[in-house]
Amino acid sequence: MASLPAADNDAITELMARCALRDQRAFAELYRQTSAKLYGVAIRILRRQDWAEEVLQESFVNIWNHIADYSTSRSAPMTWMTAIVRNRALDWLRRPNLERGDEDYDLLVEALPDDAPGPEALLGMSRDARALADCLKQLSGNQRQTIMLAYAHGLSHGELASHLKEPLGTVKTWIRRGLDRLRGCMDGKIN
Amino acid sequence: MASIGSEVAWTVKSIERIGIVKYQSEPLRDALAAEYALGTLQGSARRRFERSLKDDPRLRRLVTDWQSRLAPLHALAEPVQPPARVWNAILDRIQLASGRRVSPASRGFWGSLTFWRGAAIVSALAAVVLAVSLTTITPTKQPPQMMVVVMSDQKSTPGMTVSWPMQPKGEPKLRIRVTGHETMTPDQAWELWMVPGGDQKPVSLGLINTDVEQELTVPRQLMPAMNQAWGLAMSVEPRGGSPTGLPTGPVMYKGQCVKL
Numbered sequence: 344m345a346s347l348p349a350a351d352n353d354a355i356t357e358l359m360a361r362c363a364l365r366d367q368r369a370f371a372e373l374y375r376q377t378s379a380k381l382y383g384v385a386i387r388i389l390r391r392q393d394w395a396e397e398v399l400q401e402s403f404v405n406i407w408n409h410i411a412d413y414s415t416s417r418s419a420p421m422t423w424m425t426a427i428v429r430n431r432a433l434d435w436l437r438r439p440n441l442e443r444g445d446e447d448y449d450l451l452v453e454a455l456p457d458d459a460p461g462p463e464a465l466l467g468m469s470r471d472a473r474a475l476a477d478c479l480k481q482l483s484g485n486q487r488q489t490i491m492l493a494y495a496h497g498l499s500h501g502e503l504a505s506h507l508k509e510p511l512g513t514v515k516t517w518i519r520r521g522l523d524r525l526r527g528c529m530d531g532k533i534n
Numbered sequence: 535m536a537s538i539g540s541e542v543a544w545t546v547k548s549i550e551r552i553g554i555v556k557y558q559s560e561p562l563r564d565a566l567a568a569e570y571a572l573g574t575l576q577g578s579a580r581r582r583f584e585r586s587l588k589d590d591p592r593l594r595r596l597v598t599d600w601q602s603r604l605a606p607l608h609a610l611a612e613p614v615q616p617p618a619r620v621w622n623a624i625l626d627r628i629q630l631a632s633g634r635r636v637s638p639a640s641r642g643f644w645g646s647l648t649f650w651r652g653a654a655i656v657s658a659l660a661a662v663v664l665a666v667s668l669t670t671i672t673p674t675k676q677p678p679q680m681m682v683v684v685m686s687d688q689k690s691t692p693g694m695t696v697s698w699p700m701q702p703k704g705e706p707k708l709r710i711r712v713t714g715h716e717t718m719t720p721d722q723a724w725e726l727w728m729v730p731g732g733d734q735k736p737v738s739l740g741l742i743n744t745d746v747e748q749e750l751t752v753p754r755q756l757m758p759a760m761n762q763a764w765g766l767a768m769s770v771e772p773r774g775g776s777p778t779g780l781p782t783g784p785v786m787y788k789g790q791c792v793k794l
Contacts, residue, residue, distance in 0.1 A: 353711075356680075356682065356697075356794060357682065357684055357692075357695050357711075359794065360682040360683075360684050360695075360792040360794055361684050361692065363792050363794075364684070364790065364792060366690075367625075367628070367629075370628070371621075371625075374621055374624070378615075378616050378620070378621070379613035379614060379615050379616065380608065380611070380613045382613070382614050382615070382616040382620075383611040383612050383613045383614045384608065384611045386611070386614055387610070387611045388573075395616075396616060396617065396619070396620050399616055399620050400620050400623050400624050400627075403624045404624055404627050404628060407624075407628050408628075408631075413794060414679075414793050414794050416598055417595075417598055417679065418598050418601060418602050418605075419602070419605065421605070421608065422601055422602055422605040425601075425605065425608055426571075426601045429573060433573050433576065433580070436576075437576065437577065437580070471602075471605065471606055472606035472609065475603065475604070475606045475607070476606070490572065491607065491610065493572050493573055493574045494572055494573060494604055494607045494610070495607065495610040495611060497573045498573075498574070499574060499576045499577075500574055500576075503574075518569065518572070518574055519565060519569075522565070522568040522569070522572065523565070525603065526564070526568070526600075526603070529603050
């Protein structure tokens with residue numbers, strides 16, 4: 344399930360409109376429909392259940408308090424909410440003296456060879472997902488792997504370097520060039 | 535491309551060293567927005583970047599664009615059901631902040647007050663929330679894209695949603711979703727009304743049916759008023775619609791416009 348089907352996105356937008364009118368039942372329904380996905384995002388990044396619970400709680404309080412700001416974000420509702428959760432999770436990791444769990448990045452992407460059927464099978468078949476998957480396929484294996492690892496697990500340049508056992512500068516270059524090619528490819532598809 | 539890449543690399547490095555940020559070069563701004571959205575911009579560089587996001591709407595837009603490009607990567611995270619205590623904690627916090635507790639047991643609050651009074655309170659509050667957030671929190675001048683009206687019955691149960699693009703490209707069309715389960719008898723018609731607010735009279739938008747998904751075209755010259763309206767209402771009229779040009783039957787659903 345990459346991005347939600349259009350109908351679900353509409354349903355979520357409606358729920359958000361009701362939340363903007365301070366309808367707590369709509370908020371409960373919004374939570375019911377989206378919390379498992381967003382909790383999954385937090386767990387991937389934080390790898391500790393207690394932290395992920397805290398971050399999910401903070402995020403939903405934030406969503407409730409700032410739901411009217413959604414109008415200016417111009418992104419899909421799940422994209423907006425996911426960005427809030429990811430930012431909270433990354434903020435959490437920034438706190439001093441944190442010990443994250445073991446480095447068990449059980450990611451399917453790690454096993455992906457260059458020509459694997461990979462991204463589209465992983466990301467699902469919505470139009471946006473297909474565009475991203477097609478473009479990810481045009482990156483080198485290293486570029487793709489670092490970008491997907493970074494996104495899914497919230498790894499810093501340094502963590503990526505030590506995990507992949509590559510020099511820091513190399514990892515930074517992979518990411519920078521990968522993102523650059525990704526934008527070029529995706530803008531070409533949309534326009 | 536190589537020169538842009540090395541310029542970015544150099545500037546990122548110098549930002550990391552110096553700590554003073556003026557993100558002026560466009561490739562640099564986009565590269566930083568990308569790494570912010572990806573999550574690899576961390577530590578003090580991330581904090582500095584967030585500070586400049588606050589008063590730079592165009593930079594925020596670059597971030598949003600990257601978040602949207604990368605959004606399908608959500609799929610890499612499996613959904614995991616959070617424990618119930620998380621929701622309980624959230625509910626405690628938002629109810630504490632709003633100064634009243636609405637538990638399922640006290641839901642009579644919605645039913646006991648008359649709907650119209652309740653709706654007025656809610657809408658006044660929502661108007662404040664929207665006004666505050668649109669003017670102070672987000673200084674950007676971008677117009678909102680969609681108007682959404684969730685229409686509810688007298689018990690505040692939503693039964694219908696209407697939405698429309700505020701600046702339609704072609705002829706203006708309302709998208710209507712009827713989710714309530716009311717039935718229409720053959721001698722009845724359901725008529726949709728724009729409620730301008732204040733002392734102004736409702737304006738008929740036309741008849742709708744009971745289909746879950748439907749569209750209603752409205753005259754282009756009505757759009758400015760639609761985009762400023764208080765809300766919409768749907769009344770039950772005799773077959774063929776209201777004979778007077780104003781609602782004559784009971785209002786089944788009514789709701790306030792929200793810009794999204």
